[in-house]
Amino acid sequence: MDSSWESALLMLVVLAGLAAPGCGFQIVEGPSNATVVAGGQARFNCTVSQGWRLIMWALNSTVVLSITPKEPIITNDRFTSASYQAGADFVSEMLIQDVRPVDAGRVTCSLQSSDRVAWAFLSVQDFIYLLMKKIGGERERTRYHFVVGTLAVPKAVRAVQDQPCNVTCRASGWIPLPDLSWEVGVPSSQSSSASAPDPGDPQSLVSVLTLTPQGSGTLTCVADPRGLSGAMSETVNLTVVQPGK
Known part of the structure; x- marks a missing residue:
């Protein structure tokens, strides 16, 4: 193969690599599963390396929060954002206020122009408070609806x-x-x-x-x-x- 042709082919390979989705940045650590009482607050962290342009948070396949290097894009007041630096990496935190039973499901963190996705599961507890009473030597269970006031x-x-x-x-x-x-x-x-x-x-x-x-x-x-x-x-x-x- 002609050397000039080989050089041109090598350059095309390099350029293709630079243009590849997600090149140069990645999700270092995804969110962890969380169990929250209905009415409470849920928190999920996603750590990404340098070079990211847009972080997207989705709940059950619906994007609810987007993060840019300058500011978060908030479309629903229940879904807010916090951010931290962890050495050279960036930590994006999504906070879900007033968690509802319908929120239960998959929470996904993803990067724009990348097929890298990390996810966790949100469990919402509703009727969970059990009161044990001793009556005549036997225990009676009473189930209450837990409400955060x-x-x-x-x-x-x-x-x-x-x-x-x-x-x-x-x-x-x-x-x-x-x-x-x-x-x-x-x-x-x-x-x-x-x-x-x-x-x-x-x-x-x-x-x-x-x-x-x-x-x-x-x-x-x-x-x-x-x-x-x-x-x-x-x-x-x-x-x-x-x-x-």
Whole structure:
């Protein structure tokens, strides 16, 4: 074969390789399976190498979120995005808010101009809360419909340094009622909390945090649905002022 013909053929092969779909980038690690309580939040991560131009997230074969190097393309407020750098790789995270039973199925991460696809399965639990009661030496199972409600704290709290103050957190509409706890992110000489159902609303639980702050910071109320998925938290800013101000 003529050497010039061989050179031309080699160049065509190289150019074809450069133009091949997905050349130079790939999915390093795909999403993992997730099981979420209906009404909660689901998270899926997809790690890709450098050179990508468009990441597409699909739920049951329907594209619900697209990611470009500049910004995400959001068409449904329930499907939002977060991103991280992992060394030289890029991590795209899709968050599904208010997960519904109909969302159960395959979650797919794919790259534009590439046949590389990674997927995971989303399972949605609905009727899952079992209460065991002992009655006459036998256990009775009662099945409840698990519902994630709301969590409310004040927008901001102003307190006097070294003087006790109370901050209230209310969980409403939960079935069953969650466990409420506090994460105290302020310096304080003492803090304690107590939770009790609202007598006027059987689906509400109120937790009161009592503390003596010594500086400003944040207070976070955490609603834990008794070991199930779907935990929720709300944070309030506490501003501490000097006595007499």
